[in-house]
Amino acid sequence: MNIKDSEALTFEYIPDDISVRKEAYEKIISKFENAIERKEKFFFYISGSTGTGKTMVTKKIETHFSKKYDNLYVSYYNCARISPYDTILEMYRNVMKYIVKDERFVENIAFSPDLKSTGYSGSVYLKDILNILSKKEKSMFIILDDVKEIFVKNGKDIFYVLSRPMEFMRENSTIPPIYLLLTSQKSTIQTFLPEDIQSTIQNTPEHKITFNNYTVEEIVDILKARIKEAFSEIDIADDALEEIAILSYKSNLNARYAIDILRDSYDIASTEGCSSIDISHIRKAMDINDVNAYHDDIGVDELTDTQLLILLAITRVLDNKKLKTNSVDVENEFNKIIEEYGYRVSAVQSLKVSHPTFLSYLKKLKDMDVISMKTYRGGLEGTTTVIDSIMIPLYDLKKIEELVEDRIRRLKSETS
Secondary structure, eight states: OEESOGGGGSTTOOOSOOGGGHHHHHHHHHHHHHHHHHTOOEEEEEEEOTTSSHHHHHHHHHHHHHHHOTTEEEEEEETTTSOHHHHHHHHHHHHHHHHHTTSOOOOTTTTOSOGGGGOOOHHHHHHHHHHHHHHTTOEEEEEEETTHHHHHTTOHHHHHHHHOGGGSSOTTOOOOOEEEEEEESSSOGGGTSOHHHHTTSOOSGGGEEEEOOOOHHHHHHHHHHHHHHHEEEOOBOHHHHHHHHHHHHHTTOHHHHHHHHHHHHHHHHHHTTOSSBOHHHHHHHHHTSOGGGGOSOOOOTTOOHHHHHHHHHHHHHHHTTOSOEEHHHHHHHHHHHHHHHHTTOGGGGGGOOOHHHHHHHHHHHHHTTSEEEEEEOOSTTOOEEEEEEEOSSOOOHHHHHHHHHHHHHHHHHHHO
16 A cells, blocks of 8 residues: 555645535536626535535535636635634735735735734725726635634624625725635525624625535445555555445535545554555444544434434434435334433423424424424325434434433423
């Protein structure tokens, strides 16, 4: 086994081959290029779970536009990694570097060694950015990855100014077109945008896309592409790759977990002096990678007791070697759980719901981004509801059962 690029085995690596997301990449590129040619502002939103390729695609888009347009300032920011204020300062520094180049264009405090020491608010810097770009007849293309964090960290000013530039420009200034590409795990941007900002963005199907979880086959293809870029020579069985892909899919961890398992499997095989990677190395790598550590937040506190028991039912059914299930099997399992815990705590029996109510609970869990669910209409069986994954950062049957036990103990104490 000969490795030629170890960086290709990290999730942060931006691969040459993005075939699984190539269609989405080209669609987004086309929409922004059309807007740039018309010199009209444009907004686009990408949603999707952790590890579905949002960052990979946006970084590729950043590279594309940085190379193609001389009069376009393009920059990417990960909002989860730095504060909103630091994001603005970094943007300010980058704009100044972009503008200065060889002409030493300096305005006000552009090169202060410590911009924070000036006492200026983020809005002041953003206004300066807009006016500087206008003066130089430049437009800006800003990518805000994990944009929800801006609002979680009370930094809505950055979005407000960028979405309403006309309110912050100097008199007689030309408003430079602003192009915004945003990403988040939330399926709908309105779920976290403040009301006074919602009206400033376009919210139509033409301005958003959802990156669905990778299928098992797609994860295998991603792993094969990474192997090609990382190794000059390697022997790894297809069933070993499928083993990684199936667990990644069922755990809702997508490509991020799969790539880490591949890397650790290689390290384990190399340490053992093996010339190939097999199932035993894959399973050892899985043992040292806790699936729950890949998520930012378990996200169960907001679930009601009934919702948590339904989540347990889904997890049990999916855990039984299934890649997807339907509402009928989940409801049957849910009723079994009610009986199972109802014998211990009678209050659990009150959590039982009718079939229509159960379906409404499933829809609510989908709307909360807890589960991925699709409804198919028509055919001999009428309407079929298919659940293929749990979206919240938790897929471990033992852990969910522990959480349920905590709720049951609480119910028991409350009714005793």
